[in-house]
Amino acid sequence: MKLDTATRTGLRLAEVTLRLGDGDDTIKALDAVSLTVAPGELVAVVGPSGAGKSSLLAVAGGLTVPDEGTVTVDGDDLAAMRPAARTAYRREHIGFVFQSGNLIPALTAIDQLRLIHHLDRRRTGAPDAAALLEAVGMADKAHRRPHQLSGGERQRIGIARALIGGPSLLLADEPTAALDRARSREVVELLARETRRAGVATVMVTHDTDVLADCDRVVEMVDGTLSG
Ligand SMILES: Nc1ncnc2c1ncn2[C@@H]1O[C@H](COP(=O)(O)OP(=O)(O)OP(=O)(O)O)[C@@H](O)[C@H]1O
Numbered sequence: 001m002k003l004d005t006a007t008r009t010g011l012r013l014a015e016v017t018l019r020l021g022d023g024d025d026t027i028k029a030l031d032a033v034s035l036t037v038a039p040g041e042l043v044a045v046v047g048p049s050g051a052g053k054s055s056l057l058a059v060a061g062g063l064t065v066p067d068e069g070t071v072t073v074d075g076d077d078l079a080a081m082r083p084a085a086r087t088a089y090r091r092e093h094i095g096f097v098f099q100s101g102n103l104i105p106a107l108t109a110i111d112q113l114r115l116i117h118h119l120d121r122r123r124t125g126a127p128d129a130a131a132l133l134e135a136v137g138m139a140d141k142a143h144r145r146p147h148q149l150s151g152g153e154r155q156r157i158g159i160a161r162a163l164i165g166g167p168s169l170l171l172a173d174e175p176t177a178a179l180d181r182a183r184s185r186e187v188v189e190l191l192a193r194e195t196r197r198a199g200v201a202t203v204m205v206t207h208d209t210d211v212l213a214d215c216d217r218v219v220e221m222v223d224g225t226l227s228g
Contacts, residue, residue: 008039008074010201011060011169016069018055018224029055030066031224037201039168042192044212045205047221053205056221057171060203061094062086073201074168095162095200097172097191101154103146109133109157110142116164132160135197136190152183159191163198170195172204181210188214 018030029052037043045053058064059071062078071078073093078086103112113129133139136156146154155175162170172191176184188204188211195202204215212218220227 008168008199008201009072010039010041010074011035011037011203012070012072013056013060014070014072016059016066016071018052018059018064018066020055028224030059032069033221033224033226034069035203035219035226037169037203039199039201040196041216042195042202042204042214044215044218045203045221046207046209046212046218051221052224053221054173055224056226057173057203057205060169061096061171062090092165093168095165095167095170097155097158097162097170097175099174099177100151101146101158101178103154103157103161105146108143108145109138109149112157112161113164116161129160129164132164133157135194136160150183151178152187155179155183155187156190159187159194163194163200166198167200170200170202172202174205174207176206176208176211184208184211185214192216 013033013035016030016033017028019026020029021027033056045056047053059066065079076089078089081089107115110129110133113132133142136159138153138156138160141149141153149157175191176187179187191202191204192214
């Protein structure tokens, strides 16, 4: 399961500004935001509703190109890529974890991972599906479908699926929103452990103050600016 992580430098946002809306309604969803996340580091982003947390994940993941500033993953400038190249780059280097796992209902746990592996055939050196299920503590439930799993178990599969391509960057959008307190802690502990083991730079947006102790660093967004 060893990946070549020696050349990784992680995520770097430098003076990123993103304007949304038109005309007089234009707002700065991100206002000169700078953030560096090292390989193996888990950074939590907290802040009130509308502060710009989703916008931060969108630019970090190359889903939105900022108006100003640069976003680099392992030194590769996302904004400088053509859209098709950026999409390919995202598939190959960036993993996403969603609020509720977003699993495919008809597929077993291991097939959720194998599907991504299959779509991403070009990758070499990525961890195999069985090993990843083992790593997230789900080896004994590999053949269950999502409706036969708890919310926390589904989220474990969601994390394993995000890691299957051996990404450099992992972006998690409120991964504990659907979970109770104990399950939330377990899922974020897992995220922290896998972040370190896989040497991935992880950014997690959360409203959940219970899970912050398991993060390496907490930054706060207010009105499109970052502090912490
Ligand atoms: N397409 C859009 N057009 C105009 N304004 C937008 C658009 N999308 C988001 N916004 C505004 O940009 C700001 C930042 O939104 P964003 O979704 O990034 O906040 P957030 O911190 O993720 O909020 P929440 O915690 O509620 O998810 C908000 O003021 C929002 O109203």
